């Protein structure tokens with residue numbers, strides 16, 4: 001991936017009406033981690049997009065689908081792990097949307113964490129309503145991960161930072177009331193970007209990777225720095241995160 005590109009660490013490319021047009025529009029200055037929700041979606045999207053310098057398809061098992069995954073889906077996931085760089089979307093969701101399938105989610109997330117070799121695959125993680133649990137599982141597993149669209153309380157953020165985790169901001173987050181609170185709790189050097197498009201929406205409708213500079217502009221405003229300073233800070237965080245994620249496993 002181009003080190004001068006901003007990195008959209010979480011985009012549901014398959015969910016746009018025209019996925020190829022969306023990624024092409026971003027080609028000049030944004031790289032994309034195209035998350036998937038199942039091994040089947042991963043396989044289909046890789047075939048559909050073909051190899052592209054600025055897009056990496058991530059292998060996922062979405063927590064809200066955990067109850068539908070069969071042992072053969074899990075086996076397929078494990079078979080595909082060695083060929084993917086990023087893993088996502090994975091995680092836990094104990095909000096009202098996922099409370100009923102908590103047991104299934106824990107079983108799947110546990111299996112994912114056991115299979116994802118430390119130092120091999122960065123993860124983009126969903127943690128709605130399950131922030132403290134997600135963070136403590138990731139800390140125990142010593143895996144390099146980004147908490148995507150963090151909406152939880154600020155209390156668990158310190159343990160996330162201790163565990164070396166990063167946070168990715170999208171356009172909906174920077175437009176929300178919680179933005180200022182998050183800015184205070186999350187240090188600048190743990191900040192990454194995402195769209196969570198097309199699900200997150202900005203003033204122009206569903207978020208797109210080629211609009212990601214809007215998130216940078218909002219962060220610059222929040223940090224009280226220029227856009228070019230904010231861009232440089234984020235590029236450096238991306239480099240650090242990727243370098244860390246590909247380092248050999250920590251043994252402590």
Ligand SMILES: [Zn+2]
Nearest residue numbers: 010012089196
């Ligand atoms: Zn997502």
